[in-house]
Amino acid sequence: MxxxxxxxxxxxxxxxxxxxxxxxxxxxxxxxxxxxxxxxGGECLNTGCVPSKALIAAANAAASVRSSPRFGVDAGAPSVNFDRVREHVQDVVRAIAPHDxxxxxxxxxxxxxxxxxxxxxxxxxxxxxxxxxxxxxxxxxxxxxAVPPIPGLDGVRFHTNETIFQNTRLPEHLVVIGGGPIGIEMAQAHRRLGSRVTVLEAARPMAKDDRDLADTLLRHLLSEGIDIRPQVEIVSVEADEAGIAVLIREGTRTSRLVASHLLVATGRxxxxxxxxxxxxxxxxxxxxxxxxxxxxxxxxxxxxxxxxxxxxxxxxxxxxxxxxxxxxxxxxxxxxxDYRALPWVTYTDPELAQVGLTETQAREVHGDRIVVVRSSFGKNDRARAELQTLGSVKIVARRNGRVLGASILGPHAGELIQVWVLAIAQRLKLKDIAGAVAPYPTLGEASKSAAGEFYRASLFGTWSRRLVRALARLP
Structure with missing residues (x-):
């Protein structure tokens, strides 16, 4: 009834x-x-944020074992048990599920x-x-x-973020269609777990993020062995004895990729x-x-x-x-x-975080009336100690120091971006960040250093030097 x-x-x-x-x-x-x-719990708990970060954590653990000789610790090559990796992912989902x-x-x-x-x-x-x-x-x-209308795609078994975490076998060769955050995150995770990975992107990978930092990240992913191909047209997809064949066109050149698994990550x-x-x-x-x-x-x-x-x-x-x-x-x-201070993070290693305007967006709105300052993690003592020096904090501000946007590529960038979220939300200036006391040694000092760069020229300029010399003559 x-x-x-x-x-x-x-x-x-x-x-x-x-x-x-x-x-x-x-x-x-x-x-x-x-x-x-x-x-x-919806997509985030079951097929999105939670399982993806759990898989990424497992992949980063494997990467840490491989890189341990840098610290004088010889652990040998990691042995990845994909069944246990999947169990870890599901355990994390189950642990959070009661809250939802x-x-x-x-x-x-x-x-x-x-x-x-x-x-x-x-x-x-x-x-x-x-x-x-x-x-x-x-x-x-x-x-x-969102599944694109690629000829032949409906005739093969492919994954999306809704099914990739149910996969029971570590891909021998994972082809990812889509170079956005989901595609890039899953590409690095599977590569670190032992898969060969190819990313196919119709335009520019990571196009919504700061271009300088995104390009640095993409070069790093290439160094890890991920084949990233921009400006690619997917001609068709078909079944192959070895798995799935993807016919692609790059400029005037046509080629055929054979994958054991196919992940479609082309938006929502x-x-x-x-x-x-x-x-x-x-x-x-x-x-x-x-x-x-x-x-x-x-x-x-x-x-x-x-x-x-x-x-x-x-x-x-x-x-x-x-x-x-x-x-x-x-x-x-x-x-x-008010989305001025809405952040987003791509959870690669290193992470790429963004809030507010990128440099390109800021120049479109404000022209040359902006200042760009940055601080490299290569100059940060904590990052040096942990051998995580790739990337930087990059800040876009008005000429009066008002913060317009922040981009961070580096370790724990998703955590570090939060001070800049507050700065934009509360309309703070770079002096507020530069004047704060940061504990030493921490990665957070990179944000303070970037803010301090805004004042370096005036602090050590001709006028300041003259003033200090004049004051030095006083009794």
Whole structure:
């Protein structure tokens, strides 16, 4: 028999953003319904952030064994047991899963419905045989891998991020189509675990990051034995006795690659199919549901967050947007998104982190009215001690020292970028970072050193030298 529920808040999708809204709403005591058709925790927990970082950690452990002779420690070549690597990945997912589980959210006070939801009116939904009428609805259905229309691709077995972690055999030769963060991360991880890896990119790999630092990273990946090919056209894909054959064109040259495994990492598409948005009158397009700066859709009382809303496709972006919705929908505060200080990280080794404007973007907006300063990890004592000197901290600022953007290539760049997130969010100047005291020896000193570079010319310039000489003559 069908049932009817009247709720204050109904959330569709139990990924990062949806869970954040549901958790707050339930704990505030409003009637909350959470609908999820798949696994609790969404893409990040099950097929994205968590398993990928666990796999990367295993790969980095193998790389550490190989590089241990640099420190005078002879450990021999690592022996990779891929079954145990997979077990490690799944153990990490299982350890985190209870935090996102149905049981936990029911304990918080939410009613959880495990079914596919669709709109039947502006604020009305149906999930299985349950009819839900809600004062506020939040669509947080995420995204899925975008599979390009490559001839023959539908006739071979290929992986996306949704299936690569279920792979039971270490690839002999992994061909990755797509040179973005997912493709590059998985390329290095599999190479370090022992696979031969080729990356095929139609344009420029890591195109959204600072070009100088991205090029440095790509050269490092080449030195690790990863074959990275930019400006490649995928002509077709077909089955081969040895696995999967990929026919590619590079300029006027056509060649054939044979892979044991194929990973397609060419972007994401919003999960809007099946929602029947037209029945609610919700505007949407190819990039997802159309929202304003308060994450409101075209229908009053309906919000959309995360990948389905067509904005930045990061787990932390979805969580941030969830906070915006909570303030608007529950506290009636006119909060708006501000992506000036939204960071992103590519978890290679070394990591590549970015917040704010890149140098190229800053010059497009501000022309020559910017200053670029940097500090190499080769000059950082902690990085030297740990033999992790590749990369640098690169800061883009206005001529008055106001920080516009930061890019970091180096060890733990994802951690180091956070001070620059704060600097941009709080409109700090380089003097605020340069004047802070950093413990010695730490990697964080690289940020202080980069900020200090902004003042080097004036500090040691002609005027300062004259002033100090004049002061030295005083009794």
């Amino acid at each position: 069908s049932s009817r529920i009247k709720a204050d808040v109904c959330v569709i999708g139990a990924g990062s953003g949806g869970l954040s809204v549901a958790a707050v709403a339930a704990q505030l005591g409003v009637t909350t319904v959470l609908i999820e058709r798949g696994e609790m 589980s149905q049981v936990r959210f029911e304990e918080l006070g939410a009613e959880v419905i495990r079914a596919e939801a669709r709109f039947v009116g502006p604020r009305e939904l149906v999930a299985d045989d349950t009819f839900i009428e809600a004062r506020r609805i939040v669509v947080a259905t995420g995204s899925s891998p 598409r919003p999960n809007i199919d099946g929602l029947d948005l037209d029945a609610a009158g919700i505007a949407y397009g190819k990039k997802g549901i159309v929202v304003d700066s308060r994450m409101r859709t075209s229908v009053r009382g309906v919000y959309a967050i995360g990948d389905v809303a067509g904005g930045p496709q990061f787990t932390h972006a979805a969580a941030y947007q969830a906070g915006i919705v909570v303030r608007n929908a529950l506290f009636r505060l006119p909060a708006q998104v």
